Amino acid sequence: MSATALRIALVGNPNCGKTALFNLLTGGRQKVANYAGVTIERKEGRFTTPSGRVLQILDLPGTYSFDANSPDEQITRDVLEGNYPGEAAPDLIVCVADATNLRLHLRFVLEVKRLGRPVVLALNMMDAARRRGIVIDVPELQRRLGIPVVETVAVKRGGAAALVERVDGDMPVAAAASLDDGPSRANLHVQVRELLAATVSMPRQTAELDDALDRWALHPVFGLLILGVVMFLVFQAVYAAGKPMTDLIGDGFGWLGDHAAASLPVGPIKSLVVDGLFGGIGTVIGFLPEILVLFFFILLLEESGYLPRAAFLLDRLMMSVGLTGRSFIPLLSSFACAIPGIMGTRSIQDPRDRLATILVAPLMTCSARLPVYALLIGAFIPMHHVLGIFNLQGLVLFALYAAGILGAMAVGWVIKRIHRDKSEHALLMELPSYRMPKPRDIAIGLWERASIFLKRLTGVILALTIIMWAISTFPGPPAGATGPAIDYSIAGYMGHYLQYIFAPLGFNWQISLSLIPAFAARETAVAALATVYAVGGDSDTVGLAHALAANFSVASALSLMVWFAFAPQCMSTLAVIRRETHSWRNVAISFGYMFVVAYVASLLTYQIARLFA
Amino acid sequence: MRLSDLPKGAPAVVDRVDDAHAADPIAQRLRDLGFVDGEPVRVVAIGPVGADPLLIQIGSTRFALRRTEAARVTVRQEAA
Numbered sequence: 276m277s278a279t280a281l282r283i284a285l286v287g288n289p290n291c292g293k294t295a296l297f298n299l300l301t302g303g304r305q306k307v308a309n310y311a312g313v314t315i316e317r318k319e320g321r322f323t324t325p326s327g328r329v330l331q332i333l334d335l336p337g338t339y340s341f342d343a344n345s346p347d348e349q350i351t352r353d354v355l356e357g358n359y360p361g362e363a364a365p366d367l368i369v370c371v372a373d374a375t376n377l378r379l380h381l382r383f384v385l386e387v388k389r390l391g392r393p394v395v396l397a398l399n400m401m402d403a404a405r406r407r408g409i410v411i412d413v414p415e416l417q418r419r420l421g422i423p424v425v426e427t428v429a430v431k432r433g434g435a436a437a438l439v440e441r442v443d444g445d446m447p448v449a450a451a452a453s454l455d456d457g458p459s460r461a462n463l464h465v466q467v468r469e470l471l472a473a474t475v476s477m478p479r480q481t482a483e484l485d486d487a488l489d490r491w492a493l494h495p496v497f498g499l500l501i502l503g504v505v506m507f508l509v510f511q512a513v514y515a516a517g518k519p520m521t522d523l524i525g526d527g528f529g530w531l532g533d534h535a536a537a538s539l540p541v542g543p544i545k546s547l548v549v550d551g552l553f554g555g556i557g558t559v560i561g562f563l564p565e566i567l568v569l570f571f572f573i574l575l576l577e578e579s580g581y582l583p584r585a586a587f588l589l590d591r592l593m594m595s596v597g598l599t600g601r602s603f604i605p606l607l608s609s610f611a612c613a614i615p616g617i618m619g620t621r622s623i624q625d626p627r628d629r630l631a632t633i634l635v636a637p638l639m640t641c642s643a644r645l646p647v648y649a650l651l652i653g654a655f656i657p658m659h660h661v662l663g664i665f666n667l668q669g670l671v672l673f674a675l676y677a678a679g680i681l682g683a684m685a686v687g688w689v690i691k692r693i694h695r696d697k698s699e700h701a702l703l704m705e706l707p708s709y710r711m712p713k714p715r716d717i718a719i720g721l722w723e724r725a726s727i728f729l730k731r732l733t734g735v736i737l738a739l740t741i742i743m744w745a746i747s748t749f750p751g752p753p754a755g756a757t758g759p760a761i762d763y764s765i766a767g768y769m770g771h772y773l774q775y776i777f778a779p780l781g782f783n784w785q786i787s788l789s790l791i792p793a794f795a796a797r798e799t800a801v802a803a804l805a806t807v808y809a810v811g812g813d814s815d816t817v818g819l820a821h822a823l824a825a826n827f828s829v830a831s832a833l834s835l836m837v838w839f840a841f842a843p844q845c846m847s848t849l850a851v852i853r854r855e856t857h858s859w860r861n862v863a864i865s866f867g868y869m870f871v872v873a874y875v876a877s878l879l880t881y882q883i884a885r886l887f888a
Numbered sequence: 889m890r891l892s893d894l895p896k897g898a899p900a901v902v903d904r905v906d907d908a909h910a911a912d913p914i915a916q917r918l919r920d921l922g923f924v925d926g927e928p929v930r931v932v933a934i935g936p937v938g939a940d941p942l943l944i945q946i947g948s949t950r951f952a953l954r955r956t957e958a959a960r961v962t963v964r965q966e967a968a
């Protein structure tokens with residue numbers, strides 16, 4: 276807005292700490308993680324310097340060169356060259372470079388310098404560089420480059436002090452533009468070599484720790500074994516650690532509900548509060564611990580630098596089903612939610628690989644499905660121990676996640692068959708240094724997730740729950756009616772009608788009905804079931820699991836879980852697919868195939884399970 | 889010798905990157921990433937399935953490259 280704000284863009288190679296620096300300066304909470312391609316959009320924030328100067332700061336996707344390959348890198352290039360719609364080129368470019376990897380990062384600095392705009396170089400990760408005994412002669416580097424050079428540590432409070440001081444002072448002079456393109460571009464590496472020889476001393480090319488860990492993590496046999504164990508333990512932990520907390524919250528809400536019930540007069544308001552709010556919302560909120568445990572592990576993995584290793588190990592396998600190692604991280608984020616997962620595919624350069632990843636991402640079990648699974652598993656799967664250490668409930672959960680993954684592989688394979696092309700698909704993926712996750716970052720990440728969940732809960736899920744309560748309560752039964760009151764309500768009619776479609780899958784009318792709000796937000800299925808059963812009088816506030824166990828066969832429960840594993844994703848996911856692929860056709864394909872797969876898989880599950888029951 | 893044929897752990901230096909076809913974007917990107925004449929490279933790890941992809945160390949950076957990508961890079965093995 277204000278014409279006076281100095282506009283500063285943060286650029287650099289991927290994973291050099293631009294976003295960490297952005298967050299440090301602006302107090303922002305943009306996503307920081309230890310792999311290339313985290314930031315995929317232009318983000319902006321404000322920062323006021325000690326002298327009162329207002330700066331507008333832009334965080335941009337990382338890029339290796341101006342020869343932009345992928346959609347996210349294109350954004351960076353457009354912004355820097357002043358071609359981004361509605362935005363002039365920035366007043367000052369802060370080029371961020373990883374001080375532990377200058378051989379790669381300095382080349383981009385030189386490329387940026389050639390734009391002929393004011394540039395400051397921030398040598399980031401100076402803490403890690405010092406730990407590794409890397410010595411950089413900053414004054415000499417500054418002299419040779421002809422631009423100001425400052426040291427920063429983006430993950431430490433006050434770590435950007437030198438940079439702040441610099442931008443608060445006089446504007447750095449613009450580096451001379453060099454316009455001859457061809458030869459000097461190839462020359463950049465020669466210049467980098469000279470710069471390094473004159474200004475940097477490195478005792479070792481790589482961190483010893485990385486080499487030692489990679490010997491195991493990337494070992495053809497142990498590497499895969501470690502990957503399997505890590506993934507399996509995460510799912511066991513989600514169940515083992517989340518469940519007791521869920522029960523505690525459930526009990527708490529039951530107690531509150533009982534108190535509310537005792538203090539409210541009989542009537543629609545009491546029914547709304549007890550059945551709708553405590554019954555519906557209370558049940559969903561109980562699953563927050565499971566979701567947080569899952570996120571805890573995802574954040575840990577993201578920050579450690581292990582994810583690109585997993586992508587390396589799985590690349591060949593994923594390639595055989597029409598995906599790429601690069602799909603691994605977007606797909607893993609889809610376990611949290613398909614929406615960031617689908618947006619994360621922007622870092623996949625190959626259009627076919629990207630589309631395939633987008634189409635299968637919703638098959639990854641997102642955290643919104645966790646409440647549904649947890650509820651059904653708790654109600655129908657006995658708490659056995661298998662082989663002494665694994666619990667059966669955890670195993671079933673693992674199997675459901677595995678079903679999604681196998682489904683994705685099958686779908687990817689089919690896409691590959693249909694979409695035959697001979698062109699080559701590149702991997703070209705950088706593996707970062709390992710880093711110790713900081714408890715504070717993890718805590719902030721979890722807090723962020725918890726508040727998103729609570730916002731959803733008090734927004735869309737609450738609204739849908741109230742609607743579900745209303746349609747299950749009204750209209751009341753006509754005078755002299757004999758059946759249960761709920762059969763005469765709108766919900767009763769709709770449910771019975773839907774049951775024609777879903778009866779072959781073993782769904783009763785209550786379940787069939789709950790699938791509608793689930794399309795807006797998955798967790799709502801739980802709230803809706805809780806409400807419908809509570810209004811119908813089959814359940815007290817916390818007894819949903821019992822109500823289900825009494826009304827529902829194991830075969831139906833399994834079938835419902837399978838339905839949720841494959842069924843068309845929520846509306847917001849479809850909207851994101853439309854936005855990212857600019858095509859309604861892809862939305863239709865994605866919805867259509869998932870509906871068919873889910874229907875057939877549930878049908879088979881139900882019919883087969885019935886034979887054994 | 890091609891980088892894709894370099895034994896694991898053997899030190900070598902890059903000679904050049906060849907375009908697999910005209911205006912090959914993968915080759916161009918490899919050059920941008922530092923695969924240029926005289927740069928020391930090493931294969932540090934090999935993928936578990938079909939010995940693909942390769943993990944290449946160049947400078948302080950580790951890149952995962954598929955065999956087809958690594959085949960564009962010609963290397964000279966240093967006399968041991």
Ligand SMILES: Nc1nc2c(ncn2[C@@H]2O[C@H](COP(=O)(O)OP(=O)(O)OP(=O)(O)O)[C@@H](O)[C@H]2O)c(=O)[nH]1
Pocket residue numbers: 288289290291292293294295296306307308309310311312313314315335336337338399400401402403427428429430431578710
């Ligand atoms: N030790 C150390 N780690 C840092 C520093 N700055 C960033 N990191 C870590 O480096 C990783 C990458 O940081 P990001 O801020 O996400 O990097 P980015 O440049 O925004 O990456 P892209 O968005 O993918 O281009 C994270 O794991 C950070 O915690 C630093 O100064 N010191």
Ligand SMILES: [Mg+2]
Pocket residue numbers: 293294295306313314335336337
């Ligand atoms: Mg970033």
